[in-house]
Amino acid sequence: MVRINVIQKLVYPTPSKIILLLIDGLGDIPSEEGGKTPLEAASIPNMDELTKKGICGLMDPISTGITPGSGPSHLALFGYDPFKYDIGRGVLEALGIGLGMTKKDVATRANFATINEEGIITDRRAGRISSEKCRELCELLQARIKSIDDVEIVIKPSKEHRFVVLFRGEGLSDRISDTDPQKDGHPPKEPKSLHTEAKKTEKIVTEFTKRSAELLKSHHPSNFVLLRGFAKYPDIPYMNKLFKIRPAAIATYPMYKGLARLVGMEIIECGETHKEEIKSLKENYPKYDFFYVHIKETDKAGEDGNFSSKTEVLEEVDRYIPEILKLKPECFVITGDHSTPCKLKSHSWHPNPLILYSQYCGADGVEKFCERECVKGGLGRLDATELMPLMLANALKLKKYGA
């Protein structure tokens, strides 16, 4: 168990630099018995070469058997106890569409839904309306509901039937129950305060639901709004304070930028492609000493069950490795935030292969970067929360503990 308060006392600022290349959904399992994983099938000579110089291991994102969402798995990688710091669904959705939040906000994931004359939800997703329709309806709602009492309302579309509602004002709480019954054939639930501090929020949310239903009356099948995952912006200590580093994030998707911003990273704008991300890394290399570089497409390929696409992305990323190594980071790590096996088409609990390379990393016998070989690595099996102390140690940023 990593004690962040101990690490905090040992860390001191140095010019040494750390690059964490995070390949989203990296880990995998063979799609058929006796088969290979995408890492095993891919031609990744640069990563393989690095395993010979570096030290390897298998890393559990949260703990054995637990499949993480992107929120907790990223927090753990950034050195935070994912059981202590909770990123609510509403916040993650807001981060995912690039919606800036303040500490006064309560965010909630919203669905356009279909309700019948008896007040029963017949389709929680309103027939998966188009993203275009969603945007139109969000604009309609936003134009007519700018505030309720002293609470500002911010409405932003996501994809298809999904959108986000932010309640912004003093004295709001996220201890409110969902209005989404999570099943068709039921009436929407009343938003209930789960704590006396949430009474005001309950009133505002009740009023929002009522007003939005009135505005949507003539917009069948999108004639109702369901809300779930009320969440305040979590109060997480910043990485620069905890680890005395200047951290920067290079990511193409809003959610990962948002997660990085949560822990106080600076967000480097970097375009849309992996190639542009690496270019950005090189350009900004002198300005920071910790770089989180996020590769999204592996996870997407895994979610689609597209084995060959995952393999191709890995091969593309492999071609960037020499460019990254030319920067001569004092510590360079390649790993994933969680596995996304093509066979499961979803996040999973499987540990991620990991290479750590530094001048002081030590040696093991691993010669190929994949799940089956990394299990024999010198780092053994580790928890994601152990990575941050390990990277700091390898960059010689940690003092001795005790006399």
Added chain:
Amino acid sequence: MVRINVIQKLVYPTPSKIILLLIDGLGDIPSEEGGKTPLEAASIPNMDELTKKGICGLMDPISTGITPGSGPSHLALFGYDPFKYDIGRGVLEALGIGLGMTKKDVATRANFATINEEGIITDRRAGRISSEKCRELCELLQARIKSIDDVEIVIKPSKEHRFVVLFRGEGLSDRISDTDPQKDGHPPKEPKSLHTEAKKTEKIVTEFTKRSAELLKSHHPSNFVLLRGFAKYPDIPYMNKLFKIRPAAIATYPMYKGLARLVGMEIIECGETHKEEIKSLKENYPKYDFFYVHIKETDKAGEDGNFSSKTEVLEEVDRYIPEILKLKPECFVITGDHSTPCKLKSHSWHPNPLILYSQYCGADGVEKFCERECVKGGLGRLDATELMPLMLANALKLKKYGA
């Protein structure tokens, strides 16, 4: 996480014996990419033979990434939570020069330093005066400052500019700030009580600093005393009580004897060499059932960055293994308290290779005692605090847990 209170309930006394051969600073990394570690380079046929019969692993002294001082790393090996029991700097220094402490004492590490007429420290180490000069000045101070109020003052030299001051009396506290500013070019700090219970100590330390400065006035460059790391003797439960064993320590350096005394071991006097240590072990074998045998010279070689010297010490130690095995201990362990890689010339965070041999240890495929092979061992990756329960189990000293 080991639960010492659970182990304490399960343990029962038996005649079986445990020998822990502690090779200080054992673990290492290749000094060059692609190179060997000292254990890999050394010819250690007896240890290699033992890996075939025993079971191996890699052991983290404290937790991932943390480089331990000798205090916490030894406590962990002896089965204590190193985050719970803190050995302050002053105490470790006192132990290091063989200065016996009582529970009434506050120990502090002292430096002879140079102060100019404006009251600015110009050299925190007084030009690294000779150990001989240090002894002389300590004698001078001790002769003139025997006590302050009802507090006895004990002054003992260490090496060069270093010495130890013990404040011995009722109602003293170690919650006092350092007078050493840790940088040249600053005035010495006032000793400040960090808690109301330390008011008396603050007064005594202030007076000591004043009196010693007067006595040293004409002894430029050693004309001031800086104090840091005020620490009381920690209250640690003894091993015989916790583990129902009769533990003994065989070590040549005062600090390790002191650490062993802290946890209630008996100290066997054993001379100066490793050879004498092994002789002592054999002579005293019938009298105890737990032996901590400390080998210092590996750590020293690592601190000096002397790869071939570290290799030679390992080869020397290897030659004693058959003699130790002839004693037929029920459980025999070889490991280190922390790594001291020659490349780093200091303690490090790297895990230590470990062999455990007993009649009931089980088997793994490891055939060579080194970092790279032990990672494949049957014990996997373990925390130092897990070693004590594991040794007790292998010596059949632990009852079943639960019905």
